[in-house]
Amino acid sequence: MNLPLSLRASFVLGVVVLAIATFAAGAGNVSAGAPASLPDNDNDGIPDRWERTRTDRGLNIKALGAVPWRKDVFIEVDYARAWHRNLLTCESLDTIYDMFADAPVANPRGGPGITVHIDAGKNCPGGPRNYNYGGSRLTRLKISPLTGSCNGAAQAFSTGFDNGNQMAVMPPRRENIFHHVLFADRINPASCPGGGVLGIARAIPGRQFIVGVLPHMIFEERLVPEILGTFVHEWGHNLGLKHGGNIFPSGSFNDNPWAPNHMSVMSYIHAGGIFATANLSSPRIFDYQRLPIPALNENHLREPVGLRAFWLQAAGYKVAFFCPNGDFKISRRPANRRVDWNCDDAFGLVSANIDGQPNTFHPRTLNEWAEMVFGGSFAGGGTIGREREEVPGVPMRLQDEMTFDDRPHRDEPFDPDSDR
Template sequence: MRFRPRPVVLATLSSLVLTAAATSGAVAGLAPDQPAAAPLAAAPAATDTDGDSLPDAWETNGYDANGDGVVDVDLPALGASPTKKDLFVEMDYMSGRLATTAAFDRIVQTFANAPVSNPDGSKGIRIHLDGGPAAGAAYNLGGGNQVPYDSNLQPAEAQTDAIKKANFAPARKAIFHYMLWADDYDNTCSSGNAFAIPNDTFIVTMGPKCNWTVTENRNVGTFIHELGHDLGLTHGGTDHANYKPNYLSVMNYFFQFDGVPRTSGSNWFSYSSFAPPALNETSLRESVGLNTATASTWKTKWKCPNGSTRTSGAANAGIDWNCDGDTVDTTSTSINGDTSKTTLSAQNNWANIKFGGGDVGGGSSQSKTSTPAHELKEMTQQEYDNLKTTTR
């Protein structure tokens, strides 16, 4: 672990640390001369102008984790601003698993392009990725380590937490999300896991154990997908139902690896930026498609009654929901492949981002939640292969 505190002394600490230990240098249960572990600041009372769960005082002066007058995380030096939303992610990795600099560039650009307003008048979120020297100069922020290879993290959450504890500076917990580029976990051949929604930790696991063919698109899409869970986003937007044709987001399994198709021929590796109307599977009007002009530059995918997957043209135009060769019906069919016929609602992801999951922000905003394991089960190699072979 290469991250070291920066010896910057603060003039005032009262807005950063809210415990008595911050001013007395003692922690309950320890003798006065016994060294105390650096506590996380709990629910800072400071102003957070940009709403990113990092208080203005931290982004202006730096973060002093234990109130000793020395900055432990120099946020201004790392590029943070109190008037522009910032996200920090430390990336540890197993041998051969770290994504490319080109992939990191794309992730950064995705967040920079986010339709999110800032107090400084700009749009977008500034995401700071730290993979250490191996990630290249632009992505070396003093952390990021290669960790011992383990082809099967089991149990996944406990093993990930153990690796995090051994390689992640405690003072960073209030600032950085933590992620691990790994191989496999719990013998699932799953693409990743975030363990809770929202959260401060996630893994991307498309390693050789399960013979994944890892592409830049898959790394970018899966990183953004798992970080999305950390930020409070789900597979179904408003719920956990997957494969919704009206949910145009990498959070949707349809689009995690290949992006959301555009009529221009490009693909969108990002969160949804608008929410089309709900689709009632008991009464689907084929002639109107997703029933909004906003979908005119998008394509979508849906499931046919026989289990195959289709790709539409412009999603505001006719869509053959029942796959009978025309787009004139009002039909009743399950278009997300779960056999039940329900109302499928969508979400504008970018308008529903939750900053401050888990320890990020000192626990001041969104804490970890207990999320049922089946709702965080991620796409496997076999599921993706089946999706590809049944798509036309």
């Protein structure tokens, strides 16, 4: 499994509390075209009646494994070139499945978690889980990049995604049920800052996103996990999550992607996986933030107490941040223990720039799993944690997404022996 047993056990109480809050509030979600009067007992945005039989467009999602008592999310993966399939490995698919299955969100029956149904093609033949529902396909697209722009909003993305879909349009029966990801060579030109963006979602929240393959190639031995990180990062945008740990629609458009108190693949720091050791090359944990983390004031940092969130000890997460001289650093101790924010080998009350940005205050970050939007960008969509509401999608901009330069990589300086 993706998470250690100690971490899953530490969330039992939190899941119980979330269950009470969720169902007491009567929160619910419905997909586009689904009248709000249709019951949705598990709050996954898919009406119970559809999960017991067929959708209003005739798609038999019951046969695909959907049930009305446990949250279901569907996604189709299409590829511009056959070799792109090799980058979404069986292990990567299992990591995604386990990440959602272990999610600390309540269900009417069957324990916490979300069942993901991934139609990725013949990537994992003969495995214990089915990742091939017969819909994944090649686009036969020879256009690279998908858009010639380094910046831009919905128009640039729409052009790219629509070009990529020339030979890979999802069947109409799947629309409004399946999320859709396209693996393409490039999203924008290599001459753009950072070599072009690694991935982009069409909107927050939404249904579509793109993974740019060639900009990832510079990661070399970490290519597959970095591709996986971009996949779950962009899918997080589809589900209403932002870079700074604040949930759509509150906060600014982009928030701060470098906030050290945000333990999630939605952070630029952890987009390639959350650090569980002080070594950049070690395996990482892929997850969205599970519980809140208190705010940080750079003018008043209490180094002996770290991030002041006990659950981080069970998770084994490490704090990653920037020293005042610009060096990237990963603390050896768990994130709730002491942190040498100003990198002077002493621990006290200090003032320091810890993210390399001009802002000095990092707001409290939230339990992202508790606030996800199912049915995003469609009228009638809602969230787990709030009353049913319309959730229109806010278009993403190319300049707001990650490049290679935005990801901590092996050439960054860090000090694995500090904070002992």
